[in-house]
Amino acid sequence: MSHTTSSKKELSPAQREALLSALEARFTKNMNRHKGLEWAKVRARLEASTEKLWSLHEMERTGGEPDVVGHDSKTGEYIFYDCSAESPKGRRSVCYDREGLESRKEHRPENSAVDMAAAMGIDLLTEEQYRELQQLGHFDAKTSSWLQTPAAIRKLGGAIFADFRYGHVFVYHNGAQSYYAARGFRGSLRV
Template sequence: MKNTNKQELSTEEQEELLKTLKTRFEKNMKRHAGIEWMKVQAKLEGNTEKLYSINEMEMTEGEPDVIGYDEKTGEYLFCDCSPESPKGRRSICYDHTALQARKEHKPADSAMNMAADMGIDLLTEEQYKALQELGSFDLKTSSWIQTPAEIRKLGGALFCDRRYNHIFTYHNGADSYYSARGFRGMLRV
């Protein structure tokens, strides 16, 4: 479910965001070896509706950065690269169904709702593990990931973190939420 609102940033907001992204890109070259910023910037300037989503990632403290390029589609892959699960996306359950199922002490939102509103996707388990090859993420927090339908149908949801220099995938009830669990997103541009 993608955000279909054509929300756009002002010219000033776009310029400020591009400046922030360029600075982060240049500081973290190992995340995107062989990718040139000018090509990324040109792609972003040609897809300004995607800047809204990247800005949402930034505003929730996800620190989005380019982590790859899809040769088949010609798209750059932006991912949340904050050291810990983004602060503005924690204390949430997995999806809308889980949120509605809670009788009391409901969290403010769910990971799937927030991702859809932002126009991004939760990481898959494979994407999460690939991100961890670019650095050490979620040493103190954890992040919800896309959960297979057969697990979700039984009430569960998956999340990952990095502990003891290993990447772990766990399960929890989809309606659970913790102050140290949020989600990381991916956006193709």
């Protein structure tokens, strides 16, 4: 039964309610992330979008603690980022992308950040988005998160990641095939 549900990217009524109440509680507790926005409007938008709700459920299930960080007045979309204090637990020990994963001769990780994000229906945060997130609090003080890597860097075999240390956001690079127990990725979703 659960296989049909996940392949359709739909939640059961119980899952929907649990997710919506978790999102509402987080929204209410962290008003500094979305000043001037109203939960009722966010909820209405969420309820109209089954597939986006499924993506948010995946963000939540893997430890991302998604929350609203903005509103696009042109499209009416609400913007969610993973707001967990550290890089989401259920998405760590992954290399950057499929190509990086396949280039490893031994000790391959189970997955890559790019593939996981695509399967979840979300985008990796860009460097700019990551810096915006860090304006809302301090994230990744003990972990780090892969970021969307510019094509020119990726073409040369690299990928970028970021963290928060010494009161500063650091963006750095690694080979795309590398992976660490303390590195995952954060995503964004527009609903």
